[in-house]
Amino acid sequence: MEQKTFFIRAEFCTGCGLCQLACSMVKEKQPNPARARISIQRLVMDGLMLPRICLNCKKPPCIDACRRKAITKDVRTGWVTIDKEKCNNCKLCIAACPFSAIVVTPEDEVLLCDVCEGNPKCVEMCPTGAIQFASRAEGVAGSTDEAAVDVFKS
Amino acid sequence: MERVAIIDLSTEQVVCKDIPDELLRMYLGGEGLNTYLLYNHVAPGIDPLSPDNPLIFGAGLISGYDVSSSRFEVTSKSVEGEGGFGTSNCGGHWSAELKFAGFQHLVIKGKASRPTYLWIHDGEIEFRDASFLWGHDTYECQELIQDDLGDTQVKIAMIGQAGENLVKFANIMHGLKRAAGRTGMGCIMGSKLLKAIVVRGRQGLIPHDPDKLLEIYSNHYRQITSTKIYPVISRYGTLTIFCVANQSGTMSVRNNQSNYFEEAEGHLDDEIFEEQYKTKTLACYACPLRCSHRYRINSGPYAGVWGEGPEFYMMAGFGPAVGNADWELILAANTLINRYGLDVGSSSGYIAWLMELWQRGIINEKDTGGLNLEWGNKESILTLLHQMSKNEGLGGMIGQQASKAVNAFGKDAGKYLYVQRGMMHESPQNFRAARATALGEATANRGSDHLKGRCSLEFFGMPPEVLQKIYGKPIASALNSWDGKPWMAAWTQNFTTIIDSLGYCKFATIWPGSTHNLNYNNFCETINAVKGWDITPEELMETGERIWSLERLFIQRETGALREHDIPPSIYFQPQPLEPLKGEKLDRDDYDRALDEYYEIRGWTGEGAPTPQTLARLKLDNEPTYLL
Numbered sequence: 001m002e003q004k005t006f007f008i009r010a011e012f013c014t015g016c017g018l019c020q021l022a023c024s025m026v027k028e029k030q031p032n033p034a035r036a037r038i039s040i041q042r043l044v045m046d047g048l049m050l051p052r053i054c055l056n057c058k059k060p061p062c063i064d065a066c067r068r069k070a071i072t073k074d075v076r077t078g079w080v081t082i083d084k085e086k087c088n089n090c091k092l093c094i095a096a097c098p099f100s101a102i103v104v105t106p107e108d109e110v111l112l113c114d115v116c117e118g119n120p121k122c123v124e125m126c127p128t129g130a131i132q133f134a135s136r137a138e139g140v141a142g143s144t145d146e147a148a149v150d151v152f153k154s
Numbered sequence: 155m156e157r158v159a160i161i162d163l164s165t166e167q168v169v170c171k172d173i174p175d176e177l178l179r180m181y182l183g184g185e186g187l188n189t190y191l192l193y194n195h196v197a198p199g200i201d202p203l204s205p206d207n208p209l210i211f212g213a214g215l216i217s218g219y220d221v222s223s224s225r226f227e228v229t230s231k232s233v234e235g236e237g238g239f240g241t242s243n244c245g246g247h248w249s250a251e252l253k254f255a256g257f258q259h260l261v262i263k264g265k266a267s268r269p270t271y272l273w274i275h276d277g278e279i280e281f282r283d284a285s286f287l288w289g290h291d292t293y294e295c296q297e298l299i300q301d302d303l304g305d306t307q308v309k310i311a312m313i314g315q316a317g318e319n320l321v322k323f324a325n326i327m328h329g330l331k332r333a334a335g336r337t338g339m340g341c342i343m344g345s346k347l348l349k350a351i352v353v354r355g356r357q358g359l360i361p362h363d364p365d366k367l368l369e370i371y372s373n374h375y376r377q378i379t380s381t382k383i384y385p386v387i388s389r390y391g392t393l394t395i396f397c398v399a400n401q402s403g404t405m406s407v408r409n410n411q412s413n414y415f416e417e418a419e420g421h422l423d424d425e426i427f428e429e430q431y432k433t434k435t436l437a438c439y440a441c442p443l444r445c446s447h448r449y450r451i452n453s454g455p456y457a458g459v460w461g462e463g464p465e466f467y468m469m470a471g472f473g474p475a476v477g478n479a480d481w482e483l484i485l486a487a488n489t490l491i492n493r494y495g496l497d498v499g500s501s502s503g504y505i506a507w508l509m510e511l512w513q514r515g516i517i518n519e520k521d522t523g524g525l526n527l528e529w530g531n532k533e534s535i536l537t538l539l540h541q542m543s544k545n546e547g548l549g550g551m552i553g554q555q556a557s558k559a560v561n562a563f564g565k566d567a568g569k570y571l572y573v574q575r576g577m578m579h580e581s582p583q584n585f586r587a588a589r590a591t592a593l594g595e596a597t598a599n600r601g602s603d604h605l606k607g608r609c610s611l612e613f614f615g616m617p618p619e620v621l622q623k624i625y626g627k628p629i630a631s632a633l634n635s636w637d638g639k640p641w642m643a644a645w646t647q648n649f650t651t652i653i654d655s656l657g658y659c660k661f662a663t664i665w666p667g668s669t670h671n672l673n674y675n676n677f678c679e680t681i682n683a684v685k686g687w688d689i690t691p692e693e694l695m696e697t698g699e700r701i702w703s704l705e706r707l708f709i710q711r712e713t714g715a716l717r718e719h720d721i722p723p724s725i726y727f728q729p730q731p732l733e734p735l736k737g738e739k740l741d742r743d744d745y746d747r748a749l750d751e752y753y754e755i756r757g758w759t760g761e762g763a764p765t766p767q768t769l770a771r772l773k774l775d776n777e778p779t780y781l782l
Contacts, residue, residue: 032358127442
């Protein structure tokens with residue numbers, strides 16, 4: 001089947017954090033960017049905003065790093081998810097992830113995006129197309145510029 | 155539970171208090187609760203620069219919860235102008251971060267014994283030495299603080315050299331361009347030796363009905379991003395106002411001597427900025443409007459200059475108002491202003507005034523210390539900004555004296571200084587043809603205030619049915635008609651006061667002229683989902699009125715100046731020289747009649763003081779009540 005995953009276009013991220021607010025409201029029932037499954041590193045002086053979310057790697061290093069086999073990749077959808085029953089928040093996955101995509105909360109809890117069953121709210125609430133959810137095979141449609149400039153959703 | 159921290163810099167003691175629900179509902183947060191705290195914590199008649207004058211920060215009640223809810227208010231007794239009501243609003247990421255750190259309001263009292271910064275993180279407040287920051291501009295300051303705390307994700311509100319040197323129109327800055335400007339809040343922060351307030355919050359906010367809030371949040375996002383104004387504002391920000399304002403004859407050119415700037419054509423516009431200088435688009439917390447821009451100048455005399463902004467006021471204030479049509483000078487001045495922490499409206503206004511005095515021979519090189527103040531002289535404009543911030547030379551004198559500088563240049567100089575309540579009239583504006591806006595700005599509590607009094611819907615010639623629907627009363631469509639305009643002015647002032655108390659950005663509301671944006675009913679939805687109240691638009695309107703009248707009581711108590719200071723600058727009563735809107739002016743008798751009507755709407759006396767009945771109706775008759 002067609003596998004979909006996230007595509008990040010950091011140059012179009014304005015740092016607004018609507019994605020984090022949306023994620024924390026869906027997952028935690030409260031506005032709380034620190035517990036969102038997507039994070040943004042804001043380099044204010046450089047004007048660089050770096051959104052980070054699980055990209056559902058083809059061969060995820062976090063799975064190899066996890067000693068409790070808490071992280072799995074669904075063969076059919078391609079999505080990488082964490083089983084919080086098995087996870088003991090040891091953070092070896094954090095060290096392994098090349099994209100700094102796994103979140104540690106102030107309470108030292110490990111959180112990983114679960115793609116909201118293929119309908120991620122963060123993407124719906126991104127006003128510039130800096131984060132998109134699209135077919136892995138096709139990427140985001142068109143060139144980078146066309147993909148992200150003036151994405152006005154109705 | 156919303157909390158206030160009362161912070162004493164002299165003793166380094168902090169007291170935290172929960173805000174009673176009843177008080178929260180009466181004043182919300184941001185500007186509203188700040189005003190309550192100010193009225194209750196300021197002893198009548200104190201010197202604004204004394205340690206006893208509190209500097210009050212307030213995040214909006216909704217800040218952190220909803221789309222475009224990024225704003226906080228800073229309030230104190232004003233140090234610019236007459237020393238009345240001082241307040242200022244600022245966007246960015248600081249406000250929501252303060253909420254996530256566990257506080258909605260900070261009341262900062264006393265004076266530190268050495269330069270200090272506050273480090274507020276997850277419910278903790280620390281006093282830290284800021285000696286190593288003193289003397290640094292706001293850009294350097296942020297990097298140094300990030301290094302000091304080992305955290306790049308902190309949010310910082312700070313002063314530059316202008317605040318340290320007690321410039322009367324110094325701002326409190328946040329990020330590279332966000333500013334709490336007017337009324338000298340940065341000067342008061344400098345007088346307390348407080349360099350910065352650094353915030354990091356990683357706690358959640360607990361809404362009453364999270365599912366409902368998520369639904370409202372999604373709806374508001376769709377509402378804001380489907381308006382006609384959205385594609386424009388998200389591309390150009392407020393710069394898009396420039397060409398419209400110029401071509402409709404509402405620009406101040408050369409200190410209000412003219413109302414249309416021909417030299418701007420083909421040189422100053424939003425598209426040139428986007429094509430030649432813009433490098434990046436940025437946004438405040440949870441805001442899809444993304445109206446902020448990074449820029450860089452790659453060649454020419456200002457090569458290498460970079461920064462963030464500029465807004466319409468910068469473009470108009472350092473453009474037509476001072477007779478300059480060079481974009482790069484505007485950008486260079488913008489970077490300086492943000493680094494030093496100066497106010498755009500006041501600094502450009504005073505420079506424009508000095509240039510008119512030069513033009514008329516009222517001042518010469520002896521007065522200026524050798525500066526040539528011909529219209530548009532770039533070197534002199536930048537020199538004056540350096541001088542203001544460092545308290546040197548002519549600029550330094552202006553910075554220290556503000557409108558009192560008029561005494562230095564003799565009687566004629568005062569004729570060309572357009573101030574109201576001692577505040578520099580916001581230089582790029584020339585709204586004498588727009589009746590509701592002229593009245594709304596002149597009666598605003600901090601004086602000459604477009605952010606409270608600008609009635610944007612007045613400019614679009616809207617059909618009377620539409621105006622009736624929005625304002626609930628008949629309002630004339632014509633710009634220069636007085637019919638219904640006093641009501642429009644009062645309605646707008648109450649509305650903007652509510653926006654600033656909730657923490658929304660005005661550009662996400664109907665205020666800038668997009669009738670489909672957020673309105674009272676949308677505010678009520680969010681408030682009720684967050685707080686579990688049953689608040690209605692009618693209650694919110696009355697809350698706006700309450701806050702507005704309490705501010706008025708403060709002015710009455712501290713300055714005693716009411717009706718006689720509710721008059722626009724003298725230039726508004728002289729005809730405009732150029733088309734469009736040639737010959738337009740305010741008629742003094744008409745204005746006085748409109749002012750009478752405005753006071754009647756507000757329930758104030760003919761002199762402009764709230765009547766005892768009005769105070770009782772608004773539950774203000776027992777203030778100060780000292781509940782916090």
